Amino acid sequence: MESYIYRTDKLILDLTEWLTEATGSAFAAEVVKMSIAAAVLSAFVGLLAMILIYIERKVAGHMQQRVGPMRVGPHGILQTVADSIKLVAKEGLTPKNADAFIFNLAPLLVFASSFACLSFIPFSPGMTIVSFNVGLLFILGIASVGVLGILAGGWASNNKWSVLGAMRSGAQIISYELSATLALLAIVPFFGTLDFQEIVLSQQKGWWIWRAPGVGLLGFLIYTIASTAECNRTPFDIAEGESELTGGFHTEYSAMKFAMFFLAEFINIFIVSAISATVFFGGWMPFHIEGLDTLNRVFDLLPPIVWFFGKVACLVFVVMWFRWTFPRLRVDQLMHFEWKYLMPLSLINLALAAIAVSAGLYFFN
Amino acid sequence: MNIFVKTLRGLKGLLSGMGLTFGYFARPSKVITQQYPENRNTLKLPERSQARIDLIKNAETGRYNCIACGLCVKACPNNSIELTKFKDPETKKFRPEKFVYHFERCLVCGLCVEACKFDALRMTSEFETAAWSPDDLVEILNKDDPWAHDDKSDIGQQTAPDKNEQTASPARDTDRQEHTGAEEKTIQPKDRSPK
Ligand code: SF4
Ligand code: SF4
Numbered sequence: 051m052e053s054y055i056y057r058t059d060k061l062i063l064d065l066t067e068w069l070t071e072a073t074g075s076a077f078a079a080e081v082v083k084m085s086i087a088a089a090v091l092s093a094f095v096g097l098l099a100m101i102l103i104y105i106e107r108k109v110a111g112h113m114q115q116r117v118g119p120m121r122v123g124p125h126g127i128l129q130t131v132a133d134s135i136k137l138v139a140k141e142g143l144t145p146k147n148a149d150a151f152i153f154n155l156a157p158l159l160v161f162a163s164s165f166a167c168l169s170f171i172p173f174s175p176g177m178t179i180v181s182f183n184v185g186l187l188f189i190l191g192i193a194s195v196g197v198l199g200i201l202a203g204g205w206a207s208n209n210k211w212s213v214l215g216a217m218r219s220g221a222q223i224i225s226y227e228l229s230a231t232l233a234l235l236a237i238v239p240f241f242g243t244l245d246f247q248e249i250v251l252s253q254q255k256g257w258w259i260w261r262a263p264g265v266g267l268l269g270f271l272i273y274t275i276a277s278t279a280e281c282n283r284t285p286f287d288i289a290e291g292e293s294e295l296t297g298g299f300h301t302e303y304s305a306m307k308f309a310m311f312f313l314a315e316f317i318n319i320f321i322v323s324a325i326s327a328t329v330f331f332g333g334w335m336p337f338h339i340e341g342l343d344t345l346n347r348v349f350d351l352l353p354p355i356v357w358f359f360g361k362v363a364c365l366v367f368v369v370m371w372f373r374w375t376f377p378r379l380r381v382d383q384l385m386h387f388e389w390k391y392l393m394p395l396s397l398i399n400l401a402l403a404a405i406a407v408s409a410g411l412y413f414f415n
Numbered sequence: 416m417n418i419f420v421k422t423l424r425g426l427k428g429l430l431s432g433m434g435l436t437f438g439y440f441a442r443p444s445k446v447i448t449q450q451y452p453e454n455r456n457t458l459k460l461p462e463r464s465q466a467r468i469d470l471i472k473n474a475e476t477g478r479y480n481c482i483a484c485g486l487c488v489k490a491c492p493n494n495s496i497e498l499t500k501f502k503d504p505e506t507k508k509f510r511p512e513k514f515v516y517h518f519e520r521c522l523v524c525g526l527c528v529e530a531c532k533f534d535a536l537r538m539t540s541e542f543e544t545a546a547w548s549p550d551d552l553v554e555i556l557n558k559d560d561p562w563a564h565d566d567k568s569d570i571g572q573q574t575a576p577d578k579n580e581q582t583a584s585p586a587r588d589t590d591r592q593e594h595t596g597a598e599e600k601t602i603q604p605k606d607r608s609p610k
Contacts, residue, residue, distance in 0.1 A: 113436040117448045375436040376429060 055353040059176025087179045100130040102316045113374040140305035152206035157310035159199030164317040172246040174355040186244040204299035215298025219289030225388045230276035232396035233269045236403040250333035259330040261413045265403040270330045277322035285376035323365035334358040465538035470556045480535035483509040490530030495521040518552040
């Protein structure tokens, strides 16, 4: 039983075997497995968003010498629960002149794209809901569907601020997606696969952030910047602005529809951090230094899932740290930065990576 | 070249900002928010916090420093201070007969304190000033003087006087009361006549 925590791949295999026996066919077993996964993932998403929002507010508070929520529950831990109940209980309004169908579809699109991305994340050995040999590429593709939801929501609201916010948001996400993808792409030649589990396995000897000399670090920095922008977070939060655009594309949304946008935003933070952790920091792979066997064994004591969530938590904290420190950019500065600096830089990075790989210039090859 | 220098300088700025916020984050003792109703007994107010005004007493003589000059009355944008004076036969100086403070009109701007040349007024940090009725907010600040006492029956009747008509003399205050008395009653039907 205990070993299942470490060998989750075995757990999954045994579970599949047992289900196949119980249901009598491999297909039925797969269906049951997927249903379980969907249920678990839904619960996980709700919990994750609540925890992240709570942490965000606490981090924000303490970074500004405040304390954050304090009243609901000890140290305010039930604050997000209360907020969620409030959001669910509220009336879901649709503005009179809005395009009702698209208006109601948009939050679903945004949420579904984030939710779908989660199923590719390797949480632990063998624990990927969908194993897919081009997982990395696919996740980047699906993530872009979210932009569609944002644009549709802004357009269907029939409100000029929403449209402006959606346009800004769309322009920003589409631009920064390039850098984010290029930054990840620069690391792909090193491991030569797009399957997340194999990417993790390729880092047994060391994480790519330092195994790929310079390129890894630069790629990580570019990806961090670009993914922050992709999540529409400060300093790249021009999509909303109380003084100019009110809430941006979600100005007209309330109750559950707003909650979905909100949820998607926080899942996205988790996803980009998870991708970053997987590609640059070895995913669930424990930290190992070749030669120091005792130390490695100590690190192995922590189950892989703890390693994974630990790494993701650190990266999420960095993103939050950015948000509560940096001043925000103007629209033109934002585009300027992406197209004139970040993108060329990521192209150079890609070229350097290609040279490094073909020359075999990386550690422990 | 310029761009590299600029980039480095910008990075330095961003990193130092991150250092600062992390410093705050890592040291919860630096938090300045106070959990107010819970820590009511240990509440620490900043030095320069200002709430309602009060008169300052001379510690030696036990008298108020105020010489009823009326500068504060003139300075107040909301006419929150009403003042009547008399000449103290002992010292041959003016003293406030009644220093009436209309907290319901006061915006806690501190202009009166600034105007006072005699170190007779100060801003206190007493901020729990909620009351059941506006009348409760009218207060006589020189309440320790025996003649002022807590007799509020003849105050709180006037509407705010015109700026140019402002004065510290009691005679004109009553004049004004006659002008506006009837009007006052229609606006505020509540009986405020002397008991
Ligand atoms: S604080 Fe301002 S409003 Fe209040 S009594 Fe003084 S001058 Fe008037
Ligand atoms: S300005 Fe000072 S001394 Fe003059 S009446 Fe006001 S409180 Fe008294």
